[in-house]
Amino acid sequence: MSLVVALSGGVGGAKLALGLSRVLPAEELLVVCNTGDDFEHLGLSVSPDIDTVMYTLAGLANAELGWGRADESWAFMETLAAIGGETWFRLGDRDLAVHVERTRRLLAGEDLSAVTAEFCTRLGVLPRVVPMTDHRVRTRVRTEDGWIAFQDYFVRQQCRPVVRQIAFSGADEARPQPEFLAALRDEKLRAVVICPSNPFISVEPILALPGVRTALEACAAPVIAVSPIIAGRAIKGPTAKMMAELGLDVSAAGVAARYGDLLDGYVVDHADAASVPGAVAATTLMKTIEDRENLARVVLGLAYRLRGCQLRE
Ligand code: GDP
Numbered sequence: 105m106s107l108v109v110a111l112s113g114g115v116g117g118a119k120l121a122l123g124l125s126r127v128l129p130a131e132e133l134l135v136v137c138n139t140g141d142d143f144e145h146l147g148l149s150v151s152p153d154i155d156t157v158m159y160t161l162a163g164l165a166n167a168e169l170g171w172g173r174a175d176e177s178w179a180f181m182e183t184l185a186a187i188g189g190e191t192w193f194r195l196g197d198r199d200l201a202v203h204v205e206r207t208r209r210l211l212a213g214e215d216l217s218a219v220t221a222e223f224c225t226r227l228g229v230l231p232r233v234v235p236m237t238d239h240r241v242r243t244r245v246r247t248e249d250g251w252i253a254f255q256d257y258f259v260r261q262q263c264r265p266v267v268r269q270i271a272f273s274g275a276d277e278a279r280p281q282p283e284f285l286a287a288l289r290d291e292k293l294r295a296v297v298i299c300p301s302n303p304f305i306s307v308e309p310i311l312a313l314p315g316v317r318t319a320l321e322a323c324a325a326p327v328i329a330v331s332p333i334i335a336g337r338a339i340k341g342p343t344a345k346m347m348a349e350l351g352l353d354v355s356a357a358g359v360a361a362r363y364g365d366l367l368d369g370y371v372v373d374h375a376d377a378a379s380v381p382g383a384v385a386a387t388t389l390m391k392t393i394e395d396r397e398n399l400a401r402v403v404l405g406l407a408y409r410l411r412g413c414q415l416r417e
C-alpha cells in the first residue's frame with residue numbers, strides 16, 4: 105500500500121481532492137484541511153474548508169454556490185432575518201445541522217478530528233479527511249483599518265479591504281494533527297500534493313504549524329503543488345488580488361516562488377508552460393469530473409517520476 109497526502113483549502117483544493125479520491129484507493133489518500141478559516145458564528149463552530157472537502161467528496165456539494173450543500177433550503181436564514189439576526193454569513197438548513205452537531209460534540213469534549221471522521225463516515229466519504237490541527241488557529245488579516253478576523257474580511261466585507269499582512273493566531277502553540285504528521289514520516293508516503301488552493305489563506309496556515317515545514321523538507325516523497333493561478337488570474341476568490349496587494353508577481357511563477365524550496369515538482373496550466381521552467385504543463389482548470397481525475401493522474405505521474413530522481417538532495 106502507498107499513501108498520498110493532499111493539503112487543501114476549500115473550493116480549489118476540494119476539486120483536486122475529489123480527483124485524487126477517484127484515481128486512488130480510498131485507504132491511500134489523506135486529505136488535510138485548513139482550519140484557519142474556522143470561526144464561531146451564532147454560537148456555532150463553523151469549519152468551512154473541512155465542510156467543503158467533506159461535501160465534495162460525499163457528492164453533496166453545491167456546485168452553483170461553490171460552498172455549502174446541494175439541494176439546500178433557507179428557512180433558518182429567512183427566519184433569522186425576520187427577527188433581526190445576523191445574516192452576513194449564510195447557513196443553509198441542511199448545512200446548519202452539521203454546525204449544530206459539530207458544536208455539541210466539541211463542547212462535549214470530542215476533538216475536531218473525531219467529529220470530522222464521524223461525519224465523513226456517516227456521509228459516505230471513504231478517504232481520510234483530517235483538520236490540520238485539533239487546536240485553535242485563526243487567520244487574521246491586516247487591512248488599512250487594522251487587524252480583522254478572516255471571515256469578516258472574506259465574507260462580510262467580500263475581500264474588499266486591501267490586505268497588508270496575514271497572521272495565523274494560535275499557530276505557534278498548535279500541534280499538527282497526529283495522523284497528518286505520522287503520514288509525513290510514513291515510509292509508504294508517495295507524494296504530498298499541495299492542491300490549487302489559495303497559498304496565503306489556505307496552504308500557509310498548514311505550513312505555519314510547528315514542525316510541518318521541517319517534516320515536508322525531511323519526507324522522502326516529493327512535494328508537488330498545482331498552481332491556483334492560470335494565465336495571471338485566479339479561478340475564484342481573492343488569490344490574485346491578495347498577491348498583487350502583497351507585492352507579489354500575480355502568476356503561476358509567483359506562486360512557485362512563494363513556496364520556494366518546499367517544492368520538488370510543480371504543475372501549471374498549459375497557458376503558463378513557457379513561464380515556469382521545470383514545471384509540468386497540464387489542463388488545470390477543473391470543470392468536469394474527468395478534468396479532476398486527469399489532473400490527479402498528472403500529479404501522481406509526476407510524483408512517480410520524481411521519486412526516481414528527486415530534485416532535492
Ligand atoms: P477557499 O478556501 O474556498 O478559498 O478555497 P481554496 O483556497 O481551496 O481555493 C481557492 C483557489 O482555488 C483560488 O486561488 C482559485 O484560483 C483556485 N481554483 C479554483 N478552481 C480551480 C481549478 O479548477 N483549477 C485551478 N488550477 N485552480 C482552481
